[in-house]
Amino acid sequence: MKITCIIALLGFHMLSAQIGVNTNTPDPSAILDIESTDKGMLPPRMSQSQIAVIVNPAKGLTVFNTDLDCLSVNYGTPVIPEWICLERK
Known part of the structure; x- marks a missing residue:
């Protein structure tokens, strides 16, 4: 055993x-x-209110924000999230 x-x-x-x-x-x-070679990756699509209720979002967590029409990344911490929209260039 x-x-x-x-x-x-x-x-x-x-x-x-x-x-x-x-x-x-x-x-x-x-x-x-x-x-x-012919398809992309589709991240989860969420509204601002859905993103706001994610419990303890990991730093670097990425979602597509449907309200702001952008890819949003949590640059904060799980306790104090700071969602930033990636800019278009």
Whole structure:
């Protein structure tokens, strides 16, 4: 029983967390690697009021703000979020 537990723990430690979409070799520095030549990535689309009620949004969390028509990123902290719209150039 002890050996089974040790083997299981070692096995979980060796698992990889990368996810590849349309690729067999996801980049090791990315948790998600999407490859496409004819489609884009669509982030979650939310209104300002929906964004405001996200509980403890991670720094860097990204959504498309449908009210301001922009990609919004939380540059603040989970406790004090600061949603910034990325500018168009």
